[in-house]
Amino acid sequence: MSAKVIVKDLNFSYNHQRVLSSINLTVEANSILGIMGPAKSGKTTLLRVFNRLCDLIPNIHIEGEVFLDEENILRPDIDVDKLRKRVGMVFDKPVPLPRSIFENLAFGPKLHGIKDKNRLEELVEKSLRLAILWDEVKDRLHESALKLSGGQQQRLCIARTLAMESEVILLDEPTYGLDPVSTLKIEEALQSLKRNYTIVLVSNNTWQVARTSDNVAFLLMGELVEYGSTHGVFTVPKDKRTDDYISGRFG
Amino acid sequence: MATRINPLISQRVVKVQLWGLTGFTIAILFFIVCFVSIKGLPQITLDFLTTNPGDMGRSGGIFSTIMSTLYLIFIALMIAVPLGIGAAIYLTEYTRESRITYIIRFGTECLAGIPSIILGLFGFAFFVMALHLGWSILSGGMTMSIMLLPTIIRTSEESIKAVPYALREVCFSLGVTKWQTVTRVVLPTALPGIVTGVVLSIGRCIGETAVVLFTAGSSLRLPQSFFDSGRTMAVHFYILAREGISMPNAYGTATILIFSILFINLCAYYLMRQFLKKYAIFG
Numbered sequence: 001m002s003a004k005v006i007v008k009d010l011n012f013s014y015n016h017q018r019v020l021s022s023i024n025l026t027v028e029a030n031s032i033l034g035i036m037g038p039a040k041s042g043k044t045t046l047l048r049v050f051n052r053l054c055d056l057i058p059n060i061h062i063e064g065e066v067f068l069d070e071e072n073i074l075r076p077d078i079d080v081d082k083l084r085k086r087v088g089m090v091f092d093k094p095v096p097l098p099r100s101i102f103e104n105l106a107f108g109p110k111l112h113g114i115k116d117k118n119r120l121e122e123l124v125e126k127s128l129r130l131a132i133l134w135d136e137v138k139d140r141l142h143e144s145a146l147k148l149s150g151g152q153q154q155r156l157c158i159a160r161t162l163a164m165e166s167e168v169i170l171l172d173e174p175t176y177g178l179d180p181v182s183t184l185k186i187e188e189a190l191q192s193l194k195r196n197y198t199i200v201l202v203s204n205n206t207w208q209v210a211r212t213s214d215n216v217a218f219l220l221m222g223e224l225v226e227y228g229s230t231h232g233v234f235t236v237p238k239d240k241r242t243d244d245y246i247s248g249r250f251g
Numbered sequence: 252m253a254t255r256i257n258p259l260i261s262q263r264v265v266k267v268q269l270w271g272l273t274g275f276t277i278a279i280l281f282f283i284v285c286f287v288s289i290k291g292l293p294q295i296t297l298d299f300l301t302t303n304p305g306d307m308g309r310s311g312g313i314f315s316t317i318m319s320t321l322y323l324i325f326i327a328l329m330i331a332v333p334l335g336i337g338a339a340i341y342l343t344e345y346t347r348e349s350r351i352t353y354i355i356r357f358g359t360e361c362l363a364g365i366p367s368i369i370l371g372l373f374g375f376a377f378f379v380m381a382l383h384l385g386w387s388i389l390s391g392g393m394t395m396s397i398m399l400l401p402t403i404i405r406t407s408e409e410s411i412k413a414v415p416y417a418l419r420e421v422c423f424s425l426g427v428t429k430w431q432t433v434t435r436v437v438l439p440t441a442l443p444g445i446v447t448g449v450v451l452s453i454g455r456c457i458g459e460t461a462v463v464l465f466t467a468g469s470s471l472r473l474p475q476s477f478f479d480s481g482r483t484m485a486v487h488f489y490i491l492a493r494e495g496i497s498m499p500n501a502y503g504t505a506t507i508l509i510f511s512i513l514f515i516n517l518c519a520y521y522l523m524r525q526f527l528k529k530y531a532i533f534g
Contacts, residue, residue, distance in 0.1 A: 053424055058347060085426035095417040098440055108425040111435070157421075164425060 004029040004168060004198040005050060010064035012045055012222075014057065019045050020222045023064075027168075027215075032190060032199040034213030034230065036206055038245070042222040043202045047170045050200065051087040052080045068168070085112060088161030092173040094153035096145035101137050104145045104156060105163045112164070123163050131159035132189045151182025158189060168198045175208065187212050206246050210234050218242045284509060291506030294499050300507075304471050308487065309497045313504050315473040319388065319481030322474060323467060324456045326392025327399055332449055334396070335403030336438075342404075343411045344433055363401035370398050371465035379466055386480040391467025398462060399452040406451070410444020411437060443523040450519035454512045460485045484508050 005027040012020035020042045027033045035043045048054040049066060052073060065072050073083055085108070097104050105124040114120060124141070128134040133155040137148070145156055154174055161169055171190075175183040190199060190212055203209050209216055209230070216233040218226040218241075226233055226242040237243040298312055305311035338355075346352055374394025384390045414437050422432035438445070460483075468480030469490060482490075484504050491501035 051424060053420065056420070056423065081426045081428055083426070084424055089424035091417065091420065091424075093417065095415070095421045097418065097421065097436060107435070108427065111425075111427050111431055160425070 002029045003027065004069065005200075006065075006067040007046075008065040008067070010046075010049065010066060011062070012042070012049065012054070013061045014045075015059050016061075018222055020049075023224045025217055025224060025227050027198055027200060029198050030194055030196070031214040032194050032201055032212055033215045033217060034209035035200065035202045035217045035219060036204070036209045036245075037219035039204070040221075041219040043219050044172055046219065047089070047172055047200060047202050049074075050168065050170055051084045051089055052078075053084070053089065055080065085164055086166055087168040087170060088164050088166035089170040090154070090157050090161055090172065090174050092176040094150060094157050096148070096153050096156055098144070098146060100142045101145045101148070101156065102141040105160050108160065108164045123165075127159040127162040130162050130189065130193060131155045132185050133159055149182075151178050151185065154178060154182070155186060155189065158186070162193070162197075166197070168200065169193070171199065171201045173203055174201070175203070175205070183208070206248075210246075218245065220245075284513070287502060287505045287509055290499070291502035291504075294503030295506060299503055303473060304487070304500075307496055308471065308491050308500055313484065313487060313500075313507065315471060316482050316484045316487040316504070317507070318473055319467070320457060320483040320485075322388045322477065322481060323391050323395060323463065323483055324453055326388060326477060327395035327456055328449065328453070330393060330396035331399040331403055331452065335400050335448075336407050336445060338400075338404050339407035339411055340433060340438075343408055344429065344437065359401045359404050362397070363405070365398075366461075367398060367459060368461040368465075370394060371462040373397075374462060374466035384478070386466065386468025386470070387478045388467055388474050388481050389477040391463050391481075391483075392477070394462050394466045395456055395459065398459065399455065402452050402455070403445075403448050406448025407441070407445045410441040410448075413444065414440045446522055447519050450515055450522075454515055457483075457508060457512055457515075458485055459483075460489050464489070 003026045007023050007025050010020055010023040011018070023046065025033075035046065037043050045054065049062065050068075050073075054060060054062070062074060064074070066074050068083070068087065071078075097107060099107070102124055105127055106120045109120060109123055114123070125134060125138075128137065133152060136152060137156075145153065148156060158169075158171075158174065175186055178186070187208065190201065193199060194214075201209070201213060213230050216226070216228065216230045217224060218233070218239075220241060226237060226239045228238070233242060234246060237246065300312055300317070301314050302312035303315045304313060338359075342352055342355065371394065374390060374397075378384045378390035378393055379386060382390075418436055418440065419432055422436055423429075427435070463483050463486050467483065467486075469482045469486055470480035471482055471487075472479070474481040484507060488501050488504040488508065491497050491504065
């Protein structure tokens with residue numbers, strides 16, 4: 001397996017407070033990396049470094065390097081809009097744009113220059129099928145996306161990211177607040193997606209990480225405590241803190 | 252035992268009181284509209300609307316004043332809407348809260364507090380005299396736009412701010428530029444609020460007298476260009492009533508004034524409801 005994203009000595013501070021310190025890790029291509037850790041451990045921040053969405057926060061300071069296919073994405077002169085097209089993101093709360101289902105998916109591709117209607121329709125259908133949403137919405141593509149249920153909205157958001165034909169997909173607690181059936185559908189979708197995409201999944205739910213990911217990173221207070229294959233980490237954790245966390249004896 | 256009013260009774264008392272206050276407010280509006288209509292409606296015929304005033308307004312209709320009002324609204328909005336929305340976009344999207352934004356906001360607040368007669372005087376001194384534009388629709392419209400700016404900036408800013416931040420994050424995460432985010436997502440979502448602000452400023456344009464009297468003059472002829480002087484409906488009403496030229500025609504003009512403002516407000520509410528129905532409110 002080849003490495004898609006390599007993080008080297010990443011330090012991140014916000015208002016002179018360390019949020020991430022000396023993070024080193026690799027995201028393998030076509031795999032799912034699960035990032036787990038308690039609240040405020042820096043999971044979301046790390047995720048937002050991968051698509052430079054952290055730029056929106058004032059008073060931050062980043063050191064170190066993050067390579068996406070050998071290109072350092074922390075360089076100040078990098079085209080962040082192009083980067084964000086390659087590295088898509090799904091947020092913890094589903095946020096459909098106030099448009100139709102079709103327009104939600106076509107929004108990104110259209111603004112990135114795809115004008116051909118057939119091509120757009122193809123893209124929308126393909127993305128909805130990948131996100132296991134097509135059968136539920138194929139007859140009402142032109143209705144408002146806000147009418148969908150929470151689980152459907154989240155799959156719509158995943159499909160919207162897929163329609164960008166990104167290479168990496170970042171998911172920030174994508175099943176937060178969803179019922180078990182919707183959660184299952186999303187996890188299923190992720191499994192089939194990793195054939196073509198590299199996925200980074202942040203989750204508070206330890207068992208979701210164990211179920212879905214190939215590799216696991218455990219973050220604690222901005223420090224990468226453990227990183228390795230899911231099987232390894234969940235059977236023989238190297239660090240006692242990881243053991244405590246996954247067995248629920250934490251704190 | 253302390254004497255407590257039975258909650259059920261206090262509930263009922265408060266309900267009656269609040270209902271009474273609301274009813275009173277509505278009653279005042281109703282009274283004014285009726286008072287003006289009863290005196291004004293008999294004057295209103297198709298002729299009244301389509302002929303120019305004759306003999307200083309003693310006879311004829313109010314066609315030229317309607318047109319002057321429309322021209323003035325047009326000029327004022329053409330200037331104030333782009334400036335106001337632009338300023339609101341800058342303040343909300345393109346800058347972080349700082350001393351400068353504080354000063355800009357404070358400035359617009361002060362602008363909103365300037366009495367319209369002072370603005371009229373300024374318009375007279377600056378546009379009419381200094382810039383040699385004379386009493387004209389253009390001078391009037393430009394002065395009026397200064398008066399409208401604070402309202403438009405404020406309402407646009409509030410409705411842009413009300414657009415959930417998450418929508419912007421989503422756009423950025425899709426690799427969409429800031430300007431595309433503003434034009435494709437933020438502004439359409441904020442549109443009902445912005446439109447409401449603009450429509451309310453149309454209402455202020457129609458009703459404003461002091462500014463127009465000083466800057467657009469009171470010529471009764473139909474303006475042939477934006478450099479001509481013109482008399483708006485409000486000014487026409489003021490002059491007819493003030494100088495006792497023709498009370499029936501004054502009330503006729505007032506009726507048209509009131510009903511056009513009511514009509515505009517109804518339009519604003521209708522537009523807003525249509526929009527909100529289409530895009531349910533965000534959670």
